Amino acid sequence: MPRRDPDYPAGxxxxxxxGQFVPETLVPAVQELEKAYLAAxxxxxxxxxxxxxxxxxxxxxxxLYLAANLTAHAxxxxxxxxxxxxxxxxxxxxxxxxxxxxxxxxxxxxxxIAETGAGQHGVATAMACAALGLKAEVYMGTEDIERQKLNVxxxxxxxxxxxxxxxxxxxxxxxxxxxxxxxxxxxxxxxxLLGSVVGPHPYPVMVRDFQSxxxxxxxxxxxxxxGLPDAVVACVGGGSNAMGSFHAFVGDKGVALYGVEAGGQxxxxxxxxxxxxxxxxxxxxLTYVLQDDDGQVRSTESISAGLDYPxxxxxxxxxxxxxxxxxxxxSDDEAVAAFHLLSEKEGIIPALESAHAVAYAVRxxxxxxxxxxxxxxxxxxxDKDVNTIARRSGYEL
Amino acid sequence: xxxxxxxxxxxGGEGALVAYVMGGDPDLATSxxxxxxxxxxxxxxLEVGIPFSDPIADGKSIQAADVRSLASGATPAKVLDLxxxxxxxxxxxxxxxxxxxxxxxxxxxxxxxxxxxxxxxDGLIVPDLPFDEIEGYAPLARRHGLDAVLLAAPTTSxxxxxxxxxxxxxxxxxxxxxxxxxxxxxxxxxxxxxxxRVKRSAPRVPVAVGFGIxxxxxxxxxxxxxxxxxxxxxxxxxxxxRSEKDGTAAMLSAVEGYxxxxxxxxKGA
Numbered sequence: 001m002p003r004r005d006p007d008y009p010a011g012x013x014x015x016x017x018x019g020q021f022v023p024e025t026l027v028p029a030v031q032e033l034e035k036a037y038l039a040a041x042x043x044x045x046x047x048x049x050x051x052x053x054x055x056x057x058x059x060x061x062x063x064l065y066l067a068a069n070l071t072a073h074a075x076x077x078x079x080x081x082x083x084x085x086x087x088x089x090x091x092x093x094x095x096x097x098x099x100x101x102x103x104x105x106x107x108x109x110x111x112x113i114a115e116t117g118a119g120q121h122g123v124a125t126a127m128a129c130a131a132l133g134l135k136a137e138v139y140m141g142t143e144d145i146e147r148q149k150l151n152v153x154x155x156x157x158x159x160x161x162x163x164x165x166x167x168x169x170x171x172x173x174x175x176x177x178x179x180x181x182x183x184x185x186x187x188x189x190x191x192x193l194l195g196s197v198v199g200p201h202p203y204p205v206m207v208r209d210f211q212s213x214x215x216x217x218x219x220x221x222x223x224x225x226x227g228l229p230d231a232v233v234a235c236v237g238g239g240s241n242a243m244g245s246f247h248a249f250v251g252d253k254g255v256a257l258y259g260v261e262a263g264g265q266x267x268x269x270x271x272x273x274x275x276x277x278x279x280x281x282x283x284x285x286l287t288y289v290l291q292d293d294d295g296q297v298r299s300t301e302s303i304s305a306g307l308d309y310p311x312x313x314x315x316x317x318x319x320x321x322x323x324x325x326x327x328x329x330x331s332d333d334e335a336v337a338a339f340h341l342l343s344e345k346e347g348i349i350p351a352l353e354s355a356h357a358v359a360y361a362v363r364x365x366x367x368x369x370x371x372x373x374x375x376x377x378x379x380x381x382x383d384k385d386v387n388t389i390a391r392r393s394g395y396e397l
Numbered sequence: 398x399x400x401x402x403x404x405x406x407x408x409g410g411e412g413a414l415v416a417y418v419m420g421g422d423p424d425l426a427t428s429x430x431x432x433x434x435x436x437x438x439x440x441x442x443l444e445v446g447i448p449f450s451d452p453i454a455d456g457k458s459i460q461a462a463d464v465r466s467l468a469s470g471a472t473p474a475k476v477l478d479l480x481x482x483x484x485x486x487x488x489x490x491x492x493x494x495x496x497x498x499x500x501x502x503x504x505x506x507x508x509x510x511x512x513x514x515x516x517x518x519d520g521l522i523v524p525d526l527p528f529d530e531i532e533g534y535a536p537l538a539r540r541h542g543l544d545a546v547l548l549a550a551p552t553t554s555x556x557x558x559x560x561x562x563x564x565x566x567x568x569x570x571x572x573x574x575x576x577x578x579x580x581x582x583x584x585x586x587x588x589x590x591x592x593x594r595v596k597r598s599a600p601r602v603p604v605a606v607g608f609g610i611x612x613x614x615x616x617x618x619x620x621x622x623x624x625x626x627x628x629x630x631x632x633x634x635x636x637x638x639r640s641e642k643d644g645t646a647a648m649l650s651a652v653e654g655y656x657x658x659x660x661x662x663x664k665g666a
Contacts, residue, residue: 019530020529020530021498021525021526021527021530022453022527023453023454023524023525023548023572024524024527024528024548024549024552024553024561025551025572025575026527027527027528027529027553028553028554029552167460167464168451173451177453180453181453181454181456181577184575184576184577185575185576187552187575279502280502281497281499281502281503282451282499283451283453286502289499291499291503294472294473294474294503295473295499295500295502295503296449296450296467297450297451297499
């Protein structure tokens with residue numbers, strides 16, 4: 001990097017967090033990736049091509065919807081929904097998948113690997129690869145395959161190969177382990193398209209940059225309508241939609257930032273790394289990790305596969321410690337209640353992940369004055385979760 | 398001079414055999430017996446694994462050993478106890494501990510290093526701590542009298558290789574292939590070139606080659622190319638795995654026999 005860029009973490013660190021804790025074999029690969037990304041993020045042709053894909057393929061910009069019925073229900077601040085659920089594929093994941101797939105192409109890599117939890121990143125990767133003529137292979141834990149069958153089939157329809165991962169907790173964490181092992185083995189030919197703001201540098205900053213369009217659009221739309229919001233709320237698993245939502249607002253001191261983690265079934269049975277975890281090193285980064293006293297990574301619990309991850313993006317760890325963002329948790333039951341609430345009040349079925357953010361936003365808005373406003377990022381739509389909810393309601397589909 | 402360096406000095410031109418045992422696999426008591434079998438077979442340096450829940454540099458064999466070890470209740474503290482006992486039974490065989498960085502970090506880096514030293518550990522191998530991240534670790538390890546063994550890989554550039562060789566202590570762990578640990582059928586020509594390249598650029602640093610080495614021919618080829626030692630891991634772990642089926646006694650004699658064959662190969666044809 002020739003000049004200091006305030007938007008780019010020096011040495012790949014957000015305070016003490018981040019870094020590149022990867023096997024030596026991968027070091028040249030992450031360095032090559034950083035070099036390619038630093039060039040691409042300043043290249044007008046690359047950025048123009050990505051903007052075109054965002055607009056014509058993914059469906060950007062997404063609406064900012066004043067949820068009047070939800071606002072009335074909460075009885076306080078106005079609640080705006082940033083509608084990432086309306087994107088192609090049904091979630092914010094396509095923003096990052098398109099950005100990285102375009103970068104992979106620019107780097108001359110033809111084989112793409114990815115991991116997926118809920119399947120949304122796998123689907124987004126499969127779509128982006130199909131659109132750009134790349135081959136996608138997606139690692140997915142067998143437990144997630146079981147609870148997200150629809151997305152597994154979608155990936156196959158889109159021409160991707162899905163590799164089941166049967167090790168460890170058989171969820172997202174283990175899918176990332178397996179993708180890293182593949183990358184170590186095929187490092188010279190393969191691009192690892194990581195789906196969240198996690199992993200070794202430069203992934204956390206790169207994925208944040210590709211997702212930061214969410215907050216940029218919301219911010220300029222609200223300014224056009226009269227002013228910045230008082231709070232931004234987004235759910236946090238790895239934390240990509242939240243980082244994408246927060247980034248444009250970090251400099252706006254008057255805007256409170258809330259990340260909502262999966263509270264699952266309570267203490268010790270959740271996926272709330274920032275609240276219930278402590279500092280550790282996982283998947284190439286120093287961050288907050290859910291772990292036991294010995295440093296073994298704990299298995300997580302959440303109704304939402306997309307939040308079911310024992311680590312979190314290092315920039316969130318930094319925002320937590322610096323006090324700039326606040327992290328809270330919402331239980332499985334509260335998320336399910338919000339899933340029903342948004343469906344009934346606004347005619348919008350949210351992803352279970354996003355329902356965590358909705359639940360907290362309603363609680364928060366209710367405590368705020370009527371003239372205030374809250375933006376909540378609806379990171380995805382809930383079609384993939386309908387089976388889970390039906391089963392919980394005792395309804396056979 | 399560290400106990401590890403003394404081994405290389407003592408062996409002179411003869412190759413050293415580094416034998417890997419996962420601490421606590423299939424349980425702590427049996428892994429102590431595996432260590433004894435490996436030493437009887439002729440291992441020059443012991444590499445003892447502390448299990449980790451997310452071993453990203455390891456293939457199926459060692460992943461399965463992590464699972465067995467954790468299921469048997471092994472912890473970092475218990476594996477250090479195992480090392481301490483092994484070290485007093487076999488005073489001439491130095492021990493390097495292999496584990497992932499979170500185990501060190503999470504247990505309080507400096508405290509962990511102190512405890513390791515107090516338990517007779519001679520050095521450490523941390524596969525997810527590359528050269529760029531060693532600043533807070535390697536000098537501290539050396540201050541506690543521990544060798545910080547660094548790793549180099551086929552993708553490592555020549556200038557980086559020189560720097561890693563200059564900063565490692567005990568020996569340089571050269572990863573022979575792009576991939577994870579695990580027994581392979583053959584050693585590629587690329588691996589032999591890699592060994593020659595490293596020895597040319599850092600002739601005075603002992604080089605131990607690992608990943609994929611499982612047969613006596615591999616040992617001969619690597620030493621012939623100039624390596625000072627070979628590391629054998631998954632092939633031992635695979636034999637330990639069979640203890641459930643074949644019984645502990647049969648497993649221990651298989652391990653000992655295998656290590657003896659591999660050690661014989663280090664003495665040249």
